[in-house]
Amino acid sequence: MSDQTEAPAKPRSSVGRVLMGILIFQLGLGGLLVVGDMQGLRLPSFGPNVPRLTEPVRPGDQRRTFRPDRDRPTVQPARDPGELPDRLVLSRDSDAVYRLEGGIRAGDAERLIDLIEAADPTPETLIVQSQGGSVSDALALGRHIRAEGIKTQMLSGEYCYSACPYLLAAGISRDIHDDASVGVHQHYFGENTFLPAGFAVEDIQRGQAEVMTYLNDMGIDPLVMQHALSTPPNEIYVLLPEELEAYNFSPSDQ
Template sequence: MTIGRGLKWALVAQVVLAVFLVIADIDRSWIPRVGSQPPLPSGPVSPGDQVRRYDPSRPHPEFTDRPDRPPIDLPSEFPARLEFSMVDAADDTRVLLLNGPINSGDSERFTNYLAGMNTPPETVALNSPGGVVSEALSIGRGLREAEANTIMLPGMICLSSCPYMFAAGQNRHVSRTAALGLHQHYYETPGYMPVFLAVEGIQYGQGQTLEYLIEMGVNPGLMVYSLNTPPEEIYLLVEEELLQTQLATEMIE
C-alpha cells in the first residue's frame, strides 16, 4: 500500500468515525418513538402520584398547590439566567432571592455578589427550574460557607439541580405549597467524546453530587428519586420524603 492510498483510507476512516459520532450525538427527541406515551397527570401531587412533565420555562407549573400568590412579587417569566436580589418576604423579613435557571458562570457571579454585600444574607429563598449541576454545587458551597439558611416560600419551585443549592442551608424550611423536584441530570461531556468516556464522566458527576449531599448533611439516598426519573419528567418530593432525606429540616405553612 502506497503512502497516498494509506492517507486516503485514513481520511475515509475519520469521515466514517465523524458521521458515527454525529449520529450518536443526535438528540433522542429526534428519534421517533414506537407507540404512544401515556399522558402524565397534572395538578398538585400526592404520595404515589408525584411524576409530572418537566417544563423549565414555566415559573408557576400546575403541580404547585398555590392558594395565593407567592409572598414575593415575581415576574411572569423566568429571567435568562440566575438573578440575585434582596427582597422583602413575609413579616417584613429581608431575604436573598435566587430566581431563574442556573447557567455556566453563575457560581462565579454569585461569589462576586456575596463578596459585594456588607453582611452575608441570613436567609436565601429559591425559585429556579434548575440547570447546570456543577454550578449548583458550587453556589451551594458558597451558601454553606456564608452560613445562610435556605427557604422555599409558598408557590415557589426548586427543580432539577436547584435542590442541591437548597441543601446547602444550615436550616432548610419548605412551605407545604412549594415544590421541590428531581430528575436525571445531564453532565457536561463533549459531543465528540467516545461513549465509554462519556459514561465515565457521568458516573464521576454523580459521585461528586453524592459527596456533596453527604457534605451538606443530606441523606444521599435522595439521589434515588433523580436517577429513576427521566430528564423530561420531574419527581416532586412530598413532605415525608423531604424530612426523611433531611433535605428539609422543617416544613412550614
C-alpha cells in the same frame, strides 16, 4: 433496646443498595450510549402517559413532565415572580433576606459568589426558586452558601427543580413551606455527544459521585438520588413534604 442497636446498620445497607442501583443504571446507560453512537438512536422516556405539572401530585404519583419554559406547579404562589430569568438573579427581599431566582447557567457560581460577598447587609437567608440548570455551578455555589453560614428558604407555591435542590440543601437550616415544590431528575447531558460513549459514561459516573458526596456533606440523605436516577430529564419527580423530612431537607428537629 434491640431496636436502637440495630438502627445504625440500616442506612449503610440502604446506601449500598442505592450504589448498586447506580452501578447497574450506569452500565445500562453505557450500553445504550454505545448503541446510540453506532446507530444514531435517542434514549426513550420512561413510563407512558406521564401527566403535566398542572395535575395534582399524590403519594405514588409524583412524576410529571417538565419543560421549564412551559410547566409550573399547580399551587398558587404567595408572590408571582412572572417568568424567571434565564440566569440567577440576587435581589434583596428585606433586611438580610435575599431572593436567589432564575436558571443556573455556566459561570453563575463565580458571578453569584461575588454578588453575595459584595451584598450589604450580608445575606443571612436566601429564598431560592429556580428551574435548574448547571449542576457543577449549583454545587460550587452551594458550597459557598454553606461556608458563609447562610440559611435557605422556600415560600408557598414556589418551586426548586433539577439542580436547584443543591442550592436549597446548602443552607445551614432549610425552611421549606409545605406548599413549595421541590423536584429531582436525571442530570441532562445533551442529546448528542462528540466524545466516545466510554468517556460520556465516565463523566456521568464522576458527576454522580460528586453529587452524592455533596449531598452527604450537606447532611442530606443520598438515597434521594434513587428518585433522580429513575426520572428522565424531561420529567420531574416531586418530593412530598414527608420525603423532604425523611431525606433531611427539612429535618423536624431544626
